[in-house]
Amino acid sequence: MIRFIAVLAVLTVLAGCAAYSLVDAKRQTIGDAYTVQPSIQWSKADADKVEIWTVDGPDLEMIRFFRGLSDGDRLFSAKDDVKLPTYNPDMKASEIMEFVVDSIARAGAGNVDGTALRPAQFGTVPGFRFDLSFTSGDGLWFDGLAIGATIDDKLHLILYTGARQHYFPKYRDEVERMIGTIETT
Amino acid sequence: MKCARATSLLTAAALLASGCAQTGDIQKIEPGERPSIESDEAGLWMQMDRFEEDLKTSGKVIADPDLNAYVRDILCRLKADYCVDIRIYIVRTADFNASMAPNGVMIVWTGIILRARNEAQLASVLGHELVHYIGRHALKRWREIRNTTDAAVFFTFATGGIAGILAGFAAYDSIMSFSRDMEREADSRGLAMMHAAGYDSREAAKIWQQLIKEKEESDEPKRSAFFSTHPATEERSKTLAELAAATDNAGTSLGRERHAAMTAPFRHDWLLDELRQRDYARFEVLLDQLSETGQEDGELLFFRGELHRLRGEGEDDAKAIAAYTAALESDSAPPETYRSLGLVQWSAGNTAATRAAFESYLASERDPEDRAMIEHYLQQIP
Numbered sequence: 027m028i029r030f031i032a033v034l035a036v037l038t039v040l041a042g043c044a045a046y047s048l049v050d051a052k053r054q055t056i057g058d059a060y061t062v063q064p065s066i067q068w069s070k071a072d073a074d075k076v077e078i079w080t081v082d083g084p085d086l087e088m089i090r091f092f093r094g095l096s097d098g099d100r101l102f103s104a105k106d107d108v109k110l111p112t113y114n115p116d117m118k119a120s121e122i123m124e125f126v127v128d129s130i131a132r133a134g135a136g137n138v139d140g141t142a143l144r145p146a147q148f149g150t151v152p153g154f155r156f157d158l159s160f161t162s163g164d165g166l167w168f169d170g171l172a173i174g175a176t177i178d179d180k181l182h183l184i185l186y187t188g189a190r191q192h193y194f195p196k197y198r199d200e201v202e203r204m205i206g207t208i209e210t211t
Numbered sequence: 212m213k214c215a216r217a218t219s220l221l222t223a224a225a226l227l228a229s230g231c232a233q234t235g236d237i238q239k240i241e242p243g244e245r246p247s248i249e250s251d252e253a254g255l256w257m258q259m260d261r262f263e264e265d266l267k268t269s270g271k272v273i274a275d276p277d278l279n280a281y282v283r284d285i286l287c288r289l290k291a292d293y294c295v296d297i298r299i300y301i302v303r304t305a306d307f308n309a310s311m312a313p314n315g316v317m318i319v320w321t322g323i324i325l326r327a328r329n330e331a332q333l334a335s336v337l338g339h340e341l342v343h344y345i346g347r348h349a350l351k352r353w354r355e356i357r358n359t360t361d362a363a364v365f366f367t368f369a370t371g372g373i374a375g376i377l378a379g380f381a382a383y384d385s386i387m388s389f390s391r392d393m394e395r396e397a398d399s400r401g402l403a404m405m406h407a408a409g410y411d412s413r414e415a416a417k418i419w420q421q422l423i424k425e426k427e428e429s430d431e432p433k434r435s436a437f438f439s440t441h442p443a444t445e446e447r448s449k450t451l452a453e454l455a456a457a458t459d460n461a462g463t464s465l466g467r468e469r470h471a472a473m474t475a476p477f478r479h480d481w482l483l484d485e486l487r488q489r490d491y492a493r494f495e496v497l498l499d500q501l502s503e504t505g506q507e508d509g510e511l512l513f514f515r516g517e518l519h520r521l522r523g524e525g526e527d528d529a530k531a532i533a534a535y536t537a538a539l540e541s542d543s544a545p546p547e548t549y550r551s552l553g554l555v556q557w558s559a560g561n562t563a564a565t566r567a568a569f570e571s572y573l574a575s576e577r578d579p580e581d582r583a584m585i586e587h588y589l590q591q592i593p
Contacts, residue, residue: 109489110489111521116558119584120550124521132488142580142581143584161270165266
């Protein structure tokens with residue numbers, strides 16, 4: 027249980043306690059692979075291979091931009107002996123969805139479900155997208171959407187999640203519009 | 212949040228003060244009994260009542276009336292006079308755990324219902340927890356720790372920590388872990404209770420044996436909340452077996468059929484929860500135990516295939532293909548067996564078999580929600 031909580035603690039530190047900076051409503055570069063054009067201001071926190079954007083706070087809604095996960099990388103930080111799924115470049119889209127869903131479940135969420143996996147363009151790169159739902163540790167329902175692509179053996183993934191009541195729908199159109207502005211570099 | 216935390220700390224202070232005057236022997240709680248309002252026990256109950264209010268609306272609690280009625284029926288059969296005092300919450304969570312709060316909230320994780328092979332095994336766990344309630348073990352434990360720093364930690368759990376209600380309760384469970392004497396009492400009286408209710412008491416030791424095997428094989432044994440609060444030892448299992456051997460189990464029941472029927476609608480989701488923990492060795496033990504009759508059904512074979520496909524080491528691909536193929540020979544394999552078979556055949560470079568599996572998946576009765584993706588795969592396969 028201590029290790030289980032440690033996973034969540036790392037996630038919380040990453041999402042809730044990191045230093046945030048302002049993201050202006052102008053084209054932003056995500057890692058070295060692509061740019062997006064937000065139409066509103068967001069707050070941003072940076073970590074190793076992920077940056078988090080939020081407006082009302084990460085407990086309510088957030089976009090996570092995973093910037094080029096490599097072979098053996100995990101979606102979330104945790105101690106080495108915590109059994110989190112790892113990414114490998116040979117994964118098909120179905121397996122990447124499993125990787126994401128199982129990582130979220132392993133981090134303590136319940137009722138995790140990935141649905142409607144389908145092909146999608148990630149800028150000019152063929153990719154995939156799917157929908158998500160899960161309950162938080164408090165049993166609050168969350169919805170989510172994910173879009174991603176494997177570019178040069180690295181996984182680039184945009185994961186938007188928010189509380190089902192109010193917050194997920196509040197920024198969904200903005201997120202969808204921003205996905206439409208992805209320009210791979 | 213700050214307000215709630217402040218309230219809790221004030222409550223803690225009040226309890227610490229009131230508790231100092233209450234050091235006498237603790238009698239068992241009587242059916243329908245409530246603590247007097249000025250007691251430290253009432254403070255404990257108040258904390259747990261607040262926790263229960265949050266729990267009631269948690270998306271992790273399974274509301275299915277049939278499943279709840281089934282578990283409740285076992286509890287009431289064990290101790291009818293206390294039945295009305297206990298509120299059972301079945302929480303969808305992998306792993307083996309059950310908890311008893313002093314105010315009558317009993318939390319039963321789905322991992323425990325999945326692992327019980329029959330009604331008698333589930334009854335042994337419920338009886339064990341019920342003894343903790345009747346014996347007021349939480350109050351005893353609280354009085355033991357109230358002057359330590361743990362007491363302050365205890366009163367933060369109900370304010371909602373980083374990990375939410377259930378992890379908060381697990382933290383409470385850990386802090387309030389009962390003494391070995393309390394555990395022994397819960398084991399022995401729980402066993403007597405299940406026997407008196409007509410269950411085969413030999414099953415109590417068996418479920419511990421299962422857990423010991425899981426713990427031995429686990430890649431991550433310290434993760435389990437239950438193992439940290441309920442040491443799964445050979446001594447414990449042996450004692451239970453000896454106690455059961457000293458009782459006459461003639462005419463007692465296992466309740467295997469009813470348990471299988473009541474849990475069948477949920478087993479797929481609960482197995483998926485366990486698989487997602489990615490503790491492959493432990494999951495394999497669990498599958499072995501669930502298929503102990505030697506007749507694995509299609510669903511268990513599918514999950515055996517999933518275990519090998521996700522682990523992907525050594526001969527896992529071949530073992531996954533064999534398990535999926537066997538599953539599909541039954542009439543109980545889930546439709547996604549074809550999809551998983553296609554993925555592992557693709558990984559193994561068997562293009563014809565990949566295509567055949569994906570086409571069968573698309574042709575299965577249930578229109579797949581990932582149809583567009585599978586059709587995309589088929590375009591990519593030579």
